[in-house]
Amino acid sequence: MRRCDLIVLGAGPAGAEAALAASGAGLDVVLVEEAAAAGGQVWRAPAAASPPGLDPFPAEAEARAGAALRARLAASPVESWFGARAWSVIRPAEGGFRLDAAGPEGPLACAAPRLVAATGAVERVIPFPGWTLPGVIGLAAATVLLKAQGVLPGQRVVVAGCGPLLAAVAAKILAAGGEVVAVVDRAAPAEWLAASRALASRPRLLARGLGWALRIAGRRVPVHFAHAVRAAEGDEALRRLRIAPLDASGGFAPGGAERVLEADALCIGDGLVPGAEIPRLLRARLRFDRALGGWVPELDAEGRTSLPGLFAVGDGAGLRGQAPAVHAGRIAGLAAAQEAGRLDAAAFAAATAPERAALAGLAPFAAAMAGLMALRPGAVRDIAPETVICRCEDVTRGMLDAAFDEGAREVNQVKHFTRCGMGPCQGRSCGDVAAEIIAARLGGAREAAGFWTGRPPLRPVPLADLLGEFDYADIPIPAPAPL
Amino acid sequence: MSPRRIPGLARPAAVSFTFEGEALAAPAGEPLATALACAGHAALRASPAAGTPRGAFCFMGSCQECLVLVDGVPRQACLVPVRAGMAVWRVAL
Numbered sequence A: 001m002r003r004c005d006l007i008v009l010g011a012g013p014a015g016a017e018a019a020l021a022a023s024g025a026g027l028d029v030v031l032v033e034e035a036a037a038a039g040g041q042v043w044r045a046p047a048a049a050s051p052p053g054l055d056p057f058p059a060e061a062e063a064r065a066g067a068a069l070r071a072r073l074a075a076s077p078v079e080s081w082f083g084a085r086a087w088s089v090i091r092p093a094e095g096g097f098r099l100d101a102a103g104p105e106g107p108l109a110c111a112a113p114r115l116v117a118a119t120g121a122v123e124r125v126i127p128f129p130g131w132t133l134p135g136v137i138g139l140a141a142a143t144v145l146l147k148a149q150g151v152l153p154g155q156r157v158v159v160a161g162c163g164p165l166l167a168a169v170a171a172k173i174l175a176a177g178g179e180v181v182a183v184v185d186r187a188a189p190a191e192w193l194a195a196s197r198a199l200a201s202r203p204r205l206l207a208r209g210l211g212w213a214l215r216i217a218g219r220r221v222p223v224h225f226a227h228a229v230r231a232a233e234g235d236e237a238l239r240r241l242r243i244a245p246l247d248a249s250g251g252f253a254p255g256g257a258e259r260v261l262e263a264d265a266l267c268i269g270d271g272l273v274p275g276a277e278i279p280r281l282l283r284a285r286l287r288f289d290r291a292l293g294g295w296v297p298e299l300d301a302e303g304r305t306s307l308p309g310l311f312a313v314g315d316g317a318g319l320r321g322q323a324p325a326v327h328a329g330r331i332a333g334l335a336a337a338q339e340a341g342r343l344d345a346a347a348f349a350a351a352t353a354p355e356r357a358a359l360a361g362l363a364p365f366a367a368a369m370a371g372l373m374a375l376r377p378g379a380v381r382d383i384a385p386e387t388v389i390c391r392c393e394d395v396t397r398g399m400l401d402a403a404f405d406e407g408a409r410e411v412n413q414v415k416h417f418t419r420c421g422m423g424p425c426q427g428r429s430c431g432d433v434a435a436e437i438i439a440a441r442l443g444g445a446r447e448a449a450g451f452w453t454g455r456p457p458l459r460p461v462p463l464a465d466l467l468g469e470f471d472y473a474d475i476p477i478p479a480p481a482p483l
Numbered sequence B: 001m002s003p004r005r006i007p008g009l010a011r012p013a014a015v016s017f018t019f020e021g022e023a024l025a026a027p028a029g030e031p032l033a034t035a036l037a038c039a040g041h042a043a044l045r046a047s048p049a050a051g052t053p054r055g056a057f058c059f060m061g062s063c064q065e066c067l068v069l070v071d072g073v074p075r076q077a078c079l080v081p082v083r084a085g086m087a088v089w090r091v092a093l
């Protein structure tokens, strides 16, 4: 077991900066990351086994920032455990934290008095009939294919959902020579206009957004504003989509004209949901904040949760995006060092002052982006009863409503009634939408519907990875749900 | 090479592997889910409860939709790099 001063879980912008700041102040830091390199989703490294030529967009600011971060980490004393899948984090009786992971060469464990959770956000997709068809993928998935693997999501692609990633993905497909059939945006032009005021506070990003928009317009790709996908159709894989206009609530406009789009790929993302897995697992206090994406840990200005020694930073602690994550990460890393006695109050104040100022300056932009990606109540209201909500267990909206009718009043009860969220993805994909459905039945407040209790393992880990030897019967393939 | 691979990028040399006994090729190290998608195999398994076709969805190890048998061991195809001689089968229900 490796003992250190600080464990950082997640090597995206927030976690990597927290690790670097703490290490710079003299702490012995172990940085644990599931991917093969640091950078997270935004600064994702090209595939590990590939030569450097594989990123088709190497000149982009993101690619350069990611490479710079990886170089700083490599040159620092931070001990990085890449390819390590954390499956358990506990607070042992002797205090502090213990993390267990399945590493590329076998089990890994470390313990420290403090832990920074920087596990990022998960993509939300508002389900529709046919969204389980092969060929339908997440927007974030599309960026992985394009940026890390140099592969188009399909030959005729529809990009749908909401937020800035829509234009980014569509423009990247076009730049790589692919075909974008249409962009389908939940937001109305007026919402973008309102957000652009905050965007103007970051002119470089505004210019980049305009560049994307011009590229899309230049190719005459139809952009359907205030529209959403109503259904995906095909037998073994996606063949066509039906889209329809939305009303002001975010639901489908009654009597709105449907359009049919032929496509072999749909890249869809309806915003992000903070992961908050570690605070949830360790029972730190959470609060529901729609503007920050959902359930987030209660934090002080330095990223401390309600549990002594546990910090949470980045999008997993509330959606603010990559630029604020950098500064929040540094503040938490420095705060951990101060708690450990490596920085006095004056040095801590001096080191964090520029980070706090930067955070404050970025706040309006972060809020505008989060607003564009927030869950619209009408969108969930209009999910058809036959629609699969939980992909792992094939639980439909109708089954969730039936569970409510039978007396389930809170998401953990609903889970036991229906198996919704019990599959191998552990409810990461469906939790937010399932809770919204139950909350709507309870009168609207998400606090009443609650959240799924965190349980280990954090990730399904093949026993082979933990034990070295295994029995075929031990392989965790999900059991079929009872009909 | 598949029309889905963006042209003009330096890639490792292609290696051979099999899916359901069919001989396929992909750049060494490419994630298996990507290699299968480029070969036209979007559907990788049937959902355990309803038996509907599924394929890779998140491409980052989160959704578990891409489960296949790699040399007899269940693995997430999006996390497994393609290696020469790998034998890949669908997971039997």
Ligand code: FES
Residues within 6 Å of the ligand: B033, B055, B056, B057, B058, B059, B060, B061, B062, B063, B064, B065, B066, B067, B076, B077, B078, B079
């Ligand atoms: S595609 Fe989601 S886990 Fe592989």
